Amino acid sequence: MTQPRIALATSSALPELEADDRPLVPALAERGITAEPVVWDDPAVDWSSYDLVLIRSTWDYTQHPEDFLAWTRKVEEVSRLVNPASAVAWNVDKQYQRALESAGLPIIPTIWLDPERNFDSRAIHTRFPAFGDFVIKPTISTGSRDTGRYNAGETPSRALAITHAKNLLTAGRHVMVQRYLRQVDTVGESALVFIDGRFSHAVRKAPQLEGPFRAGDAEGDTVKHEVMTAREASAEEIAVAERVVAALPQLVDGVDGALLYARVDLVPDDAGRPVVLELALAEPSLFFSLADGSLDRFADALAARVSPPA
Ligand SMILES: Nc1ncnc2c1ncn2[C@@H]1O[C@H](COP(=O)(O)OP(=O)(O)O)[C@@H](O)[C@H]1O
Numbered sequence: 001m002t003q004p005r006i007a008l009a010t011s012s013a014l015p016e017l018e019a020d021d022r023p024l025v026p027a028l029a030e031r032g033i034t035a036e037p038v039v040w041d042d043p044a045v046d047w048s049s050y051d052l053v054l055i056r057s058t059w060d061y062t063q064h065p066e067d068f069l070a071w072t073r074k075v076e077e078v079s080r081l082v083n084p085a086s087a088v089a090w091n092v093d094k095q096y097q098r099a100l101e102s103a104g105l106p107i108i109p110t111i112w113l114d115p116e117r118n119f120d121s122r123a124i125h126t127r128f129p130a131f132g133d134f135v136i137k138p139t140i141s142t143g144s145r146d147t148g149r150y151n152a153g154e155t156p157s158r159a160l161a162i163t164h165a166k167n168l169l170t171a172g173r174h175v176m177v178q179r180y181l182r183q184v185d186t187v188g189e190s191a192l193v194f195i196d197g198r199f200s201h202a203v204r205k206a207p208q209l210e211g212p213f214r215a216g217d218a219e220g221d222t223v224k225h226e227v228m229t230a231r232e233a234s235a236e237e238i239a240v241a242e243r244v245v246a247a248l249p250q251l252v253d254g255v256d257g258a259l260l261y262a263r264v265d266l267v268p269d270d271a272g273r274p275v276v277l278e279l280a281l282a283e284p285s286l287f288f289s290l291a292d293g294s295l296d297r298f299a300d301a302l303a304a305r306v307s308p309p310a
């Protein structure tokens with residue numbers, strides 16, 4: 001019998017995967033599976049030659065999300081895409097957070113600016129919070145690209161925020177305005193990783209935003225610069241994240257069982273209660289190197305999807 005083959009989809013800037021994913025290759029080899037990194041937008045690849053295509057570090061898709069979504073559908077015609085194209089399509093645009101909110105799950109209160117509304121500067125300005133720090137970010141982004149932090153009380157900062165929001169809207173992008181949750185700077189952000197629908201491990205992400213977004217920041221940069229450390233998730237965090245993961249089959253058409261992976265990023269609100277900053281189903285870093293046993297759990301779950309139990 002020939003060995004199952006898995007493509008680990010990555011971007012041209014990371015042809016050998018991000019360091020955290022590289023140990024997947026030997027871990028899968030131990031399980032009788034051939035796995036190799038493959039650049040998602042390389043036209044020469046025959047996706048039908050793989051039993052399964054696992055999306056990993058394809059982070060440059062935010063530059064051309066429609067091409068990426070077309071690619072996910074194409075792969076699904078000839079192979080098995082993990083996570084499935086339906087989950088990816090639902091998740092690449094942070095507007096999915098509206099569905100979480102409607103399902104009663106806690107998100108950061110958000111003002112959504114739609115490019116079709118042609119907001120002028122004044123209309124944008126009136127949608128900013130009256131005091132404190134706030135965040136402007138596009139709904140399609142990864143690695144904090146095009147994301148800025150501003151202060152509502154300082155006129156120059158508000159002016160920069162208006163310019164930032166206007167530039168995104170003019171480019172046809174949907175924009176989110178959120179209060180900056182201060183505990184991100186002290187307690188930090190927790191990323192809770194789920195494998196096959198079960199909580200596996202958690203890590204802490206250091207704060208990412210220091211000030212206004214400047215054009216050119218991280219331009220063309222698909223390599224993330226994030227400081228992560230191991231952390232224990234609290235019972236409250238696990239409970240919130242479990243509710244989010246459990247809701248997915250109801251929220252996402254085409255998802256009817258547990259996904260191979262999901263990452264729920266939580267931050268404390270001003271009362272200290274965990275709220276969802278981001279839910280990552282498409283191409284999340286999973287931080288195997290920070291949690292003993294997590295790589296084996298993941299490799300086992302993946303192997304079970306390509307090799308029927310003996
Ligand atoms: N409302 C917010 N309050 C505090 N920090 C935020 C907020 N929104 C974003 N951030 C910071 O910006 C980073 C990137 O935002 P996020 O929504 O996770 O988008 P992505 O990781 O997809 O670029 C977060 O890791 C966090 O440090």
Ligand SMILES: [Mg+2]
Pocket residue numbers: 143144265278
């Ligand atoms: Mg994030």
